[in-house]
Amino acid sequence: MSERVIAIDGPSGSGKGTIAARLAKELGYSLLDSGALYRVLGLASQRAGLDPEQDFDAIAQLALDLPISFGRPDDSAPWQEGSVWLAGDDVSLQIRTDEASALASQVAAIPAVRTNLLQRQRDFLQGEGLVADGRDMGTTVFPNSPLKIYLTASVEARAERRYKQLIAKGIDAILPALLRELQERDERDMQRSVSPLKPAEDAIIIDSTDLSIEDVMSQVLGLTREKLSN
Numbered sequence: 001m002s003e004r005v006i007a008i009d010g011p012s013g014s015g016k017g018t019i020a021a022r023l024a025k026e027l028g029y030s031l032l033d034s035g036a037l038y039r040v041l042g043l044a045s046q047r048a049g050l051d052p053e054q055d056f057d058a059i060a061q062l063a064l065d066l067p068i069s070f071g072r073p074d075d076s077a078p079w080q081e082g083s084v085w086l087a088g089d090d091v092s093l094q095i096r097t098d099e100a101s102a103l104a105s106q107v108a109a110i111p112a113v114r115t116n117l118l119q120r121q122r123d124f125l126q127g128e129g130l131v132a133d134g135r136d137m138g139t140t141v142f143p144n145s146p147l148k149i150y151l152t153a154s155v156e157a158r159a160e161r162r163y164k165q166l167i168a169k170g171i172d173a174i175l176p177a178l179l180r181e182l183q184e185r186d187e188r189d190m191q192r193s194v195s196p197l198k199p200a201e202d203a204i205i206i207d208s209t210d211l212s213i214e215d216v217m218s219q220v221l222g223l224t225r226e227k228l229s230n
């Protein structure tokens, strides 16, 4: 039997983060939020005064040594679900801003960065199994995964979801601007030379444009039972 990894890839706003987190909890698997690695690297590069359009070697080196931790700053601290730490600093909110999203997709386009983050991502496979959320989980990081899901939705639906999330949090947002940002990020993620965003050949494609999170979750659970039931 191949490795117990469920790879969930897709563009921003497709709902894959929510689905991956719920699925990991339901199955008792570990969770890899690979986007958070690129987001933290973008922030760390900015803090170090590096330019993602030029300082490729320095950013790739930073990727190797990145002092990132998930859930708590160190082993002795209490667990804080969903938190992300950079060198002991809680960056959970900072890495989710639109500026951080753009920076993440810039550093993610540097080939040496992707190479240098490969092993770190594979190391998340421990214990019962892993749900891996990203853009290239099924194509590059876990090519032997027995279940690869490519979750997508129209760019309009994804922008609208993001708009509603921000408004619900009391944050001002402009729908056409969100739509443009998503289109730019999709373009950069799909056009880059290394590990571009695309479904693996053996991925199951789910279009969530007209589906609720519950609908997607029940499809994914059904597929999990089918493919990992031994």
Ligand code: C5P
Pocket: 012, 034, 035, 036, 038, 039, 101, 104, 105, 106, 108, 109, 133, 134, 135, 136, 137, 185, 189
């Ligand atoms: O998934 P999330 O929106 O947090 O990812 C932020 C950015 O990181 C993406 O737009 C993409 O450029 C990059 N990324 C990537 N490969 C992954 C995960 C994220 O290139 N596996």
